[in-house]
Amino acid sequence: MALNLATLKTRSLTAAIFVVVMLGGLLWSHWSFFILFTIIHFGCWKEYQQLIGKIDPDYLGITPFHKYGVRIAGWCIMLYFTNNAFNIGDFSLHAIGWWLGLICVFMLPIIELLFAGNIRLKNIWLSALGLLYISLSWGLMMDLRCFGMIKKGASTYVDFFGYALPCILIFSIWINDTMAYIVGSLIGKTPFSSISPKKTWEGTIGGAVLCVGVMALWGYLSEFLRVIDWMAIAAIAAIAGTAGDLLESKLKRMANVKDSGTLMPGHGGFLDRFDSLLIATPFVWLYVMIFMK
Structure with a gap:
C-alpha cells in the first residue's frame, strides 16, 4: 500500500508540473508556444530514434550527421510553418526554415556519402517516416497556432486568440x-x-x-x-x-x-x-x- 501511495504521489506531482508547463507554454505568448513545441519536437525525435534502434539494430549505425541532421531538418519544417507570423527583427522563422531546410536537403546526402561506411536505404526511409510522424505534425501545429494571428501590414501580425x-x-x-x-x-x-x-x-x-x-x-x-x-x-x-x-x-x-x-x-x-x-x-x-x- 505504501508503494502504491508513493507511486500515486509521484504520478500526481509530475502530472501537475506537466500541466503547468504545458499551459504556460500554450497561453503565455506565441513565442512560448514555439519554444514549448521546439523542446517537444527534439524530445520526440530522440525517443523515436531510440525506439527504432531497438526495433532495427541497423539503425544504430547511422552517422552522427544523419542522427542530428535529420532532427534539424525536421525542425526546419516547424520553422517553415510559422508563416512569417514569427519574426525576429527583419528575419522571419519561416524564411530561416526554408533556407536552412534547403541546406539540409543538399548537405545531408553529401555528408552521408562522404562519412558513412555503408549507406542503407532502409535507414533513410526510417528517418523519413520520422519526419512525417513527428516534424510534419508539429509543423502543422505551428500552422494552427498562426490561424488566429491576424495579419497587419506586410510582415506584422497581431496575436488574436491564436492559442x-x-x-x-x-x-x-x-x-x-x-x-x-x-x-x-x-x-x-x-x-x-x-x-x-x-x-x-x-x-x-x-x-x-x-x-x-x-x-x-x-x-x-x-x-x-x-x-x-x-x-x-x-x-x-x-x-x-x-x-x-x-x-x-x-x-x-x-x-x-x-x-x-x-x-x-x-x-x-x-x-x-x-x-x-x-x-x-x-x-x-x-x-x-x-x-x-
Whole structure:
C-alpha cells in the first residue's frame, strides 16, 4: 500500500508540473508556444530514434550527421510553418526554415556519402517516416497556432486568440483520455485491441462521446467559433488520438520497452505524452483548412 501511495504521489506531482508547463507554454505568448513545441519536437525525435534502434539494430549505425541532421531538418519544417507570423527583427522563422531546410536537403546526402561506411536505404526511409510522424505534425501545429494571428501590414501580425485551436485540440485529447479511463475503469469489459490490453470498447466509446459532449458545451458557453467546429475537433481528436496511442504502443511493443522515455516519472517520455496529439494534429489541420478557412 505504501508503494502504491508513493507511486500515486509521484504520478500526481509530475502530472501537475506537466500541466503547468504545458499551459504556460500554450497561453503565455506565441513565442512560448514555439519554444514549448521546439523542446517537444527534439524530445520526440530522440525517443523515436531510440525506439527504432531497438526495433532495427541497423539503425544504430547511422552517422552522427544523419542522427542530428535529420532532427534539424525536421525542425526546419516547424520553422517553415510559422508563416512569417514569427519574426525576429527583419528575419522571419519561416524564411530561416526554408533556407536552412534547403541546406539540409543538399548537405545531408553529401555528408552521408562522404562519412558513412555503408549507406542503407532502409535507414533513410526510417528517418523519413520520422519526419512525417513527428516534424510534419508539429509543423502543422505551428500552422494552427498562426490561424488566429491576424495579419497587419506586410510582415506584422497581431496575436488574436491564436492559442484557441491548439488548445481546443489538446484539451479534447486530455478530456478524451480522462473520460476513457474513468468509463473503462467503471464498466469496461470488452478488450479494444491486443496492442493495448488495458483499453476497452466501453471506455473508448464512452470517452469519445463524453469528450464531444463536454467540448460542445464549452463551445456553446464560450460563443467562440461554431459549436459544430468544437464538436468536430473533439471527435477527430478522440478517434485519431486513440489511433496515435495504439501506434506508439505498437512501436514500444516491437522495441520491447514499457515507456518511450523517462521525461515524467510514472508517465513515460515525450512520445508517451504526445502520441495521440502527433496523429490527431494533421487530421484537425485538414478539417480547419477545408471547413474553417
